[in-house]
Structures are given as structure tokens and as C-alpha cells.
Amino acid sequence: MQRLLAEGLGTAFLLATVIGSGIMGETLADGNTAIALLGNTLPTGAILVVLITIFGPISGAHFNPAVTLAFYLRKEITLHEGAGFIIVQIIGGLLGVWAAHxxxxxxxxxxxxxxxxxxxxxxxxxxxxxxxxxxxFGGIRHKPDAVPMLVGLYITAAYWFTASTSFANPAVTIARMMSDTFAGITPASAPLFIAMQIIGAVAAFAVAKVLFPNDPAD
Structure with missing residues (x-):
């Protein structure tokens, strides 16, 4: 229950930040989309550092079904645990969106x-x-204490180097369908995003298995 609460609450705060900062950024940017996106980017990266630092020791701070799937493939989480994580991530994401509204x-x-x-x-x-x-996975292998900062910085960068502004998260994608605001995505667009997110996570699992084996002797 503690792990599920951490995943649900963390995902809720993540989505409240994504949606809320998008609304605030667009409101204050006065039509300047670049400024609005910057206002959306920085809080998202910052909240990820905070949430992973606080909830990581409890649940691993996945907040992301694609990440949960990757950990399941690594046999670091059971199917039952993974299914529970994904359910509360989706519920938490929706609650976070509604809280922002x-x-x-x-x-x-x-x-x-x-x-x-x-x-x-x-x-x-x-x-x-x-x-x-x-x-x-690279952070876990080489510098576990840096994972919160690594993830926050990566998402901050990926907002700008990807054409999609880096959703990179099926729960985030589902939740953002429910917000007709700056950070939203129409339901018709979501299946493509979710499919590619899952493919990307599975591909990363395969590459990480070679680059960052669980046992240095592997």
C-alpha cells in the first residue's frame, strides 16, 4: 500500500505540475509559444527531481508505465506489483490533471x-x-544518488530536442488527453504516442542489458 500510494501521489503531483505550469506559462507568455513552453519545461524538470528524491526510496519513483514495464522485464518487479503500479499511475495522473484545473x-x-x-x-x-x-538504468548502475537529477535534466532537455515535447510516459499521455489546455493531447493522437513509448522502453531495456548489466560479471 505504501508503494502504491507513493506511485499514485507522485504521478498526481507530476501531472498537476505539467498541466498547471502549461496553463500558467501560456497565460503569462502573451502569445509567445517559446516562452510558454519554457514555462512548462522548467517546473516539470524541477518537480521530477523533487518527486524522485522523496518517493524513490519507497517505490522506485517510476510514475510511468513504460518505466514500470522496463523494470518488470529486468525482473526487478513482479507482474502483480507492476500492474498495481500502472493502475495507480493512471489514476494519479488523472487526479493531478483535475487538481490543476x-x-x-x-x-x-x-x-x-x-x-x-x-x-x-x-x-x-x-x-x-x-x-x-x-x-x-545507467544512473542506477553508475551513480544511483544522481538519478533524480539525471531524470529531471533529461526531461528538461527532451522537451526541446523532441518534436513531441517528450511525453515519454503512457500515464502522462492518458492524463493529458483530459485537459484541453497548453499541455493537452487529443485522444486520437494518444495511441501512437503510447505505442512508441512502449517500444522505446523495451528497446532501452535491451540496450541497457548490454551496457549496464545487473551484475558487473555479466
Whole structure:
């Protein structure tokens, strides 16, 4: 229960930050999309450092079904545990979105109309998820204490070097469908994103198995 609570609460705060900072950034940017994106990027990277530092010792701070899948493939989490993590990540993400809407006095229940489609967007999500999972496993192997900072910095960078602004997370993608704001994604666009995120995570698992084996003798 403690691990599930950590995953759900952490994902909720992550989505509240993603959506809330997107709303705030767009409101204050006065039409300047680059400034709005920067206002969305920095809080997201910052909150990841905080959340992973606080919840990492409890649950591993996945906050991401693709990351949970990768840990399952490494046999570091059971199927039952992984399924529980994914369920609470999705629920937590939705709660975080709705909390952001309430904080900004918006309709709680929304559906995004923001299209994010096409091969470039899908490939961006594959790369974003591949890099995220690879960095997590590399950090765990070489410098575990740096993982929160590594993930926060990677997502901050990936917001800008990917065409999709690096969702890299199926729970985030599902939750962002429910927000017709700056950070939203239309439900029609979500399946491509989620499929590429999963493919990227599995590919990173395979590469990490070679680069960062669990046992140095492997």
C-alpha cells in the first residue's frame, strides 16, 4: 500500500505540475509559444527531481508505465506489483490533471483538442522514452544518488530536442488527453504516442542489458 500510494501521489503531483505550469506559462507568455513552453519545461524538470528524491526510496519513483514495464522485464518487479503500479499511475495522473484545473478555475472535466500526430511525433516519443529508460538504468548502475537529477535534466532537455515535447510516459499521455489546455493531447493522437513509448522502453531495456548489466560479471 505504501508503494502504491507513493506511485499514485507522485504521478498526481507530476501531472498537476505539467498541466498547471502549461496553463500558467501560456497565460503569462502573451502569445509567445517559446516562452510558454519554457514555462512548462522548467517546473516539470524541477518537480521530477523533487518527486524522485522523496518517493524513490519507497517505490522506485517510476510514475510511468513504460518505466514500470522496463523494470518488470529486468525482473526487478513482479507482474502483480507492476500492474498495481500502472493502475495507480493512471489514476494519479488523472487526479493531478483535475487538481490543476481546479487550481486555475477551469472546468474539471475536459477532453483535449490539441492534435499531435504524424511520423515525426511518433518517432520523437520513441526516442524520448528510449533515452529516459536508458538514463535511468545507467544512473542506477553508475551513480544511483544522481538519478533524480539525471531524470529531471533529461526531461528538461527532451522537451526541446523532441518534436513531441517528450511525453515519454503512457500515464502522462492518458492524463493529458483530459485537459484541453497548453499541455493537452487529443485522444486520437494518444495511441501512437503510447505505442512508441512502449517500444522505446523495451528497446532501452535491451540496450541497457548490454551496457549496464545487473551484475558487473555479466
Amino acid at each position: 481546479l487550481m486555475f478555475d477551469l472546468d474539471v472535466l475536459q477532453v483535449s483538442q490539441k492534435m499531435r500526430a504524424g511520423p515525426a511525433q511518433g518517432f520523437s516519443e520513441l526516442i524520448a522514452s528510449f533515452g529516459l529508460v536508458l538514463i535511468i
